[in-house]
Amino acid sequence: MTTYRYQGLSTSGAQIEGVVEAFDQADAVTKARENCRVLINVEPVSAGKVNDLMNADIGTLISGGKIKPKKLALLCSQLGIELKAGLPLVSSLQLVAENEDDKRVKKMLTEVADDVHAGNGLADSFEKRGSFLPKTFLETVRAGEESGKLDECFERLKDYYEKSAAVGTKVKSALVYPVMLLVVAVIVIAIIMIKAVPVFEDSFASMGNTLPAPTRILIATSHFMTDNILIIVAVVLALILAMHFFKKSETGARFFAKLALTFPGIKLVNRMNGASQFCSTLSTMLSAGLPLVQAAKITADVADNMLIGEDINAAVEGVIEGNRLGDGLKKSRWLPGLLLEMTAVGEETGKLEETLDVVSEYYTKEVDASVKAALGLLEPVIVIVMAVLVVFILLSVYLPLFTMYGSV
Numbered sequence: 304m305t306t307y308r309y310q311g312l313s314t315s316g317a318q319i320e321g322v323v324e325a326f327d328q329a330d331a332v333t334k335a336r337e338n339c340r341v342l343i344n345v346e347p348v349s350a351g352k353v354n355d356l357m358n359a360d361i362g363t364l365i366s367g368g369k370i371k372p373k374k375l376a377l378l379c380s381q382l383g384i385e386l387k388a389g390l391p392l393v394s395s396l397q398l399v400a401e402n403e404d405d406k407r408v409k410k411m412l413t414e415v416a417d418d419v420h421a422g423n424g425l426a427d428s429f430e431k432r433g434s435f436l437p438k439t440f441l442e443t444v445r446a447g448e449e450s451g452k453l454d455e456c457f458e459r460l461k462d463y464y465e466k467s468a469a470v471g472t473k474v475k476s477a478l479v480y481p482v483m484l485l486v487v488a489v490i491v492i493a494i495i496m497i498k499a500v501p502v503f504e505d506s507f508a509s510m511g512n513t514l515p516a517p518t519r520i521l522i523a524t525s526h527f528m529t530d531n532i533l534i535i536v537a538v539v540l541a542l543i544l545a546m547h548f549f550k551k552s553e554t555g556a557r558f559f560a561k562l563a564l565t566f567p568g569i570k571l572v573n574r575m576n577g578a579s580q581f582c583s584t585l586s587t588m589l590s591a592g593l594p595l596v597q598a599a600k601i602t603a604d605v606a607d608n609m610l611i612g613e614d615i616n617a618a619v620e621g622v623i624e625g626n627r628l629g630d631g632l633k634k635s636r637w638l639p640g641l642l643l644e645m646t647a648v649g650e651e652t653g654k655l656e657e658t659l660d661v662v663s664e665y666y667t668k669e670v671d672a673s674v675k676a677a678l679g680l681l682e683p684v685i686v687i688v689m690a691v692l693v694v695f696i697l698l699s700v701y702l703p704l705f706t707m708y709g710s711v
Contacts, residue, residue, distance in 0.1 A: 308320065375437075381402075397413070618634070
């Protein structure tokens with residue numbers, strides 16, 4: 304429960320202050336009135352974001368404050384198993400909290416258990432206590448609570464977040480090799496330019512001959528890097544920060560969203576991933592009992608790519624006007640044609656949820672295949688670029704030696 308600080312006047316007219324534990328502002332006002340005749344002010348005591356960061360585990364911090372799908376899948380699995388076993392909801396929450404390593408999640412579960420024990424709703428408590436919880440989790444729990452099928456909803460959420468975690472893990476694993484290759488290449492070239500080339504330059508200077516053009520270029524580049532290393536680092540950091548803030552703006556988010564869907568080599572991966580996410584999220588929302596319009600709006604809100612989210616929202620507006628979701632999605636420029644056709648078929652047959660499940664599995668596999676294909680093209684490009692740089696450096700070093708031996 305939240306701690307509230309209140310100020311008021313006692314029966315004798317003296318000013319008093321105090322704190323109360325309450326679920327919300329109204330509850331705090333009621334409790335504070337028991338201690339003072341006239342209530343002046345009631346406000347929550349905020350521990351601040353610093354405490355949230357101190358209570359979070361490293362994985363949560365790296366993910367930008369949001370809880371990872373893998374941890375959400377584990378949380379949903381534990382709650383689903385305990386509820387199916389017949390444990391009361393409060394006991395289930397307390398048991399999961401006792402075995403939780405992440406201090407922030409542990410604190411949230413403990414507070415939610417207290418709220419539910421006090422008679423408050425589970426979804427409302429999660430929404431109040433877990434600012435890091437995704438909308439898909441909150442709305443599915445809300446629907447399960449209203450339908451009396453919380454255990455089934457937690458089971459469904461477990462499958463959903465496991466699939467999300469699996470897709471993310473596959474993409475990250477596939478990127479490890481090319482990223483490491485690039486990092487090693489940059490480090491090696493920097494060491495050669497800053498440490499090795501100056502040594503060769505002293506040897507070349509003692510020859511007294513005019514150096515070949517590649518050698519002069521290499522030496523000039525080495526001088527530039529050595530003399531301006533701090534400026535180069537500062538410029539790189541400034542560009543990274545500028546890109547970060549630009550990406551946070553609406554214009555930047557739209558630019559990168561379009562780039563992800565149109566840039567050769569990655570556009571297919573991102574479109575397939577968008578299709579997989581759409582099917583999986585919408586199917587999960589529908590299985591929880593949410594109406595189509597609400598389920599589709601949530602799917603649009605949590606879409607990784609804002610342009611795909613806008614296309615889904617446009618289709619939702621059509622549903623509100625009486626049209627089918629599949630007909631509205633056919634206007635999308637970014638979602639694959641198979642998804643659009645299968646959505647329409649699912650609506651016509653009355654089996655939209657089952658159809659989306661099948662299509663989601665298909666696109667999940669396609670994402671894996673597309674990532675491997677894209678990396679299959681990227682890796683040779685990286686190797687070729689590195690080979691060209693190595694050949695250039697070797698020629699720059701050996702050409703003066705060949706010239707010297709030729710003149711002897």
